[in-house]
Amino acid sequence: MLDELEQLLKGIAMMKELTPRTSDYLVSFGECMSTRIFAAYLNKIGVKARQYDAFDIGFMTTDEFGNADILEATYPAVAKRLHGDWILDPAIPVVTGFLGKGWKSGAVTTLGRGGSDLTATTIGKALGLREIQVWKDVDGVLTCDPNIYPHAKTVPYLTFEEATELAYFGAQVLHPQSMRPAREGDIPVRVKNSYNPKAPGTLITKQRDMDKVVLTSIVLKSNVTMLDIMSTRMLGQYGFLARVFAIFEDLGISVDCVATSEVSVSVSLDPSKIWSRELIQQELDNVVEELEKIAIVHLLQQRAIISLIGNVRQMSLILEKTGHVLRKSGVNVQMISQGASKVNMSLIVHDSEAKALVEALHQAFFQDDVLAQVEAENLLVD
DSSP: OHHHHHHHHHHHHHHTOOOHHHHHHHHHHHHHHHHHHHHHHHHHTTOOEEEEOGGGTTOEEOSOTTSOOBOTTHHHHHHHHHHHHHHHSOOEEEEOSSEEEETTTOOEEEOOTTHHHHHHHHHHHHHTOSOEEEEESSSSSBSSOTTTOTTOOBOOEEEHHHHHHHHHTTOTTOOHHHHHHHHHHTOOEEEEETTOTTSOOEEEESOOOOTTOSEEEEEEEEEEEEEEEEESSOSOOTTHHHHHHHHHHHHTOOEEEEEEOSSEEEEEEOOSTTSSSOOOHHHHHHHHHHHTTTEEEEEEEEEEEEEEEEOGGGHHHHHHHHHHHHHHHTOOOOEEEEOTTSSEEEEEEEHHHHHHHHHHHHIIIIISOHHHHHHHHHHHHO
């Protein structure tokens, strides 16, 4: 493998070119070699193991190098290979993460961010397992980023819906795509800490008891760009929103949060490297230029999205407590958006105010006795 890698690097150096296809092939060597070393180590200590390259056992993907999608044909192919080998000669499978094979090109592809977790959940769904475990460097999913607020707590239980919202709005522990196979196969996912194996972690399931839940977690996404777009015509302009979003589609730019009225729309864009690429200034300028053909556009940068993931049945209380914290801290919210799933409410504020606001919100929801307030209100209603 090292000889093959050396030849590849010499070829890249000679051509002075690195295509996305060659880049995926190049980065696959790390996974392929580390899994061989790990499987060899397990065998050496008496634990029978067998190494597999994902692209050789049925991981079929689109040919979108750097950010490929897993195709449905993967599940039966992986099940057939792993089940078949286990029946003939049982051994622990050690499988490369975040790699696949393009169904048209036959070339090695990578699955993008969260690709190793996606590999695990894909195998879990293919084999119909009882539980999938994802091992990280934190004690599961937390009530907020411990780098922002060190008193963050572990969330013991989550639904797939909550986990997807958390991941989409910037929680680094999970990636929304990686949850999809487990959700489709209705297989629980347990997030554990490699450095603290005794910690119970977080268990993610399709449903959970929400009676004693107000807020699940607070997620901060910094370095966000906001666009205020107002139609240049008066009320009743048909197709205004359709034209606005067609521009985003044509330029390949993803929108995070949306707030609309009949003649105006406010949207937030994420220019950080959380997803597959960076949104550069030139792309922003292109968006503004295109939108200005149909609207008046205000570009606001250095903003942050604070997402409150919580119990839809307690949304009135969440709004009330959030309003109290905002008044007390004197923060001016520039946009509020509620997700269609109803488990998420997002506030857009200036970057400079965001971290202090996350701390204040965490204090209000997780350290003050919010549950006692909920139970008292329930008693009054009864």
